[in-house]
Amino acid sequence: MEKPFVFGVATSGENFTDREKETERLLLNFTHGVNTILISPRRWGKTSLVKKVAQMAQTAKRKVVYMDIFSCRTEQEFYRLWATSVLKQTSSKWDEWIENAKLFLSHINPKISIGTDPMNDFSINFEYVRGDSFETDILQLPEKIAREKGIQIVICIDEFQQISDFEDSKTFQKKLRTVWQLQQHVSYCLFGSKKHLMNELFERRNLPFYKFGDAIYLTKIETKYWVEYICRRFADTGKQISSGLAEEICRLVDNHSSYVQQLSWLLWIHTAGAATDTQLSAALEDLLDQNNILFQNEIESLSSYQMNFLRAIIDGVDSGFSRKEVLQKYNLGTSANIIRLKNALLQKELIETDGPRVTLSDPVFGVWFKKRVCIPPA
Ligand SMILES: Nc1ncnc2c1ncn2[C@@H]1O[C@H](COP(=O)(O)OP(=O)(O)OP(=O)(O)O)[C@@H](O)[C@H]1O
Ligand SMILES: [Mg+2]
Incomplete structure (x- = not known):
């Protein structure tokens, strides 16, 4: 029997609702080669939305490549996944994957391994030699394929915030942006789940991805x-x-x-x-x-001030934490303490900020806290 409700994995078909406006906007970006940055708190529906639009946008003349870099810990791992995803998802024939690898990645001497079922058992490996020519070569792979085949390529990178954990991430980001922004036949949809991290990547003027594309902040489904x-x-x-x-x-x-x-x-x-x-x-x-x-x-690692800050939010306070009566009522220490508390809870991803408003990242955590953690009078 068909499952009436789906959670924990990206959803589609009968289990997908709404998102009409976002679907339209994303589809327009995909078809016109506009770069997109999609941000939302965890589990609101980014992956489901992008996968849906990717399917809609895919044609003989437009290939959409989807890669999830959550498990990539280094640049090398990123490049490997990148090359494999681009080769595999721009053609449905495995002999073409090998041909393209040989044709476009010859400088980096790729080692291709294929199993008895090449469609599912194909991977590419290479020795990573830090340096401009290696990196440019590999980052230009989709542009070269697109030109050769006369197609347009859209590359969707899920959990993009992961790159901020790479060693010397800023230099890596610069490399990506420098190469990507000159590409004529390839556009990007970068999306990720840790809102404050993604915000940092795309909103800090001094970081390379500042104003990289159309920024979409996913809202809740009504x-x-x-x-x-x-x-x-x-x-x-x-x-x-x-x-x-x-x-x-x-x-x-x-x-x-x-x-x-x-x-x-x-x-x-x-x-x-x-x-x-x-x-x-x-x-x-x-x-x-x-x-x-x-x-x-989650609460075991919190200080008592941090717990008090959460109590205030759960009690309905969403701004003005430095006001004297709030400081006193919830025992939050001095007003100078508030920024520290906010940052610590943001780092732990327990709260989200939207301008001056502070909310819990996880609404069920709030219900649980109210029902199962005693809230003593401050
Ligand atoms: N359009 C939608 N219609 C119905 N349910 C949805 C929709 N989008 C998301 N969901 C629900 O939310 C869950 C999480 O969706 P999804 O994995 O797409 O979110 P995400 O933002 O990519 O999450 P993460 O932050 O973990 O990457 C799905 O399993 C589904 O239960
Ligand atoms: Mg996701």
């Missing part, structure tokens, strides 16, 4: 789309839910994409015919149970 979706998925699988209860799911998890799907799934399991309030409460407890250890670990 309640009306979720309600339509949840009710439809229940109905598709022979169960029912009222729109009021579907709205309540959204409210409980603050419209966080992944959690809306997860809580809907947990409720769906509890439901035999029509979903009830009591079943939703049970589903919410399941969700908290599942996250218990994770959240507990």
Whole structure:
């Protein structure tokens, strides 16, 4: 039986809702070769959106390459994944992959390995020789393929914030930008999940990717789309839910994409015919149970000031933390302490900032904190 709700992996087809405006804008960028930077907090739906648009944009004359660099720890690993992804995803024939590798990467002496099933067992390796000619050669690979084949290429790099962990990252970023910005037939969609890191990469004037492309800040999916979706998925699988209860799911998890799907799934399991309030409460407890250890670990490393700062946010304070009454009520120390606290919690990815507004990164953490961590009077 088809799964009514999907979470934990990118979603598509019947399990994908809304994002019409973003789909249109991204598709336009892909078709017109405009570079894009897509940023959002974790699990709001970047990968799902890009994969959907990648599929829509793919034609005989336009190839979309998708690579996830989450596991790349060094430049060398990046280059290897880059070369393999570009070769494999710009042609459907494996003999062409080898031909292109030989043709366009001859200077770097690539070692190609293919197994008995070349379509799934193809990789490319080379010795990394630090230096301009090596790097330019490999970074120009898509441009050369695009020219040779008379096609346009869009390269989507997921978890792009990973490059800020590479050794001497700024120099690496400069290299990428220098080569990429001169390419005529290749455009880029760079996206990543750690919002403050991605912001740094693209918004700091002194960093190479400053104003690299069209910046899209993904917003949350609105309640009306979720309600339509949840009710439809229940109905598709022979169960029912009222729109009021579907709205309540959204409210409980603050419209966080992944959690809306997860809580809907947990409720769906509890439901035999029509979903009830009591079943939703049970589903919410399941969700908290599942996250218990994770959240507990998260708070174990916090100082008491940091805990107090979280208490204030969970209590509804979202700005003006340095005001005397807030400092006193939540025992936050001096106003000079606030910036330190904010930065520490941002680093731990427990909070997000949007201008002066501070919110929790994870709405379920807030629910858990309220229900399961006692909040003593400050
Ligand atoms: N358009 C959508 N419609 C329905 N559900 C969605 C949509 N986008 C995301 N989701 C839900 O959110 C989850 C996370 O989506 P996705 O992996 O695309 O997000 P992400 O922003 O790339 O996450 P990460 O920060 O982990 O990379 C999906 O598994 C799904 O449950
Ligand atoms: Mg993702």
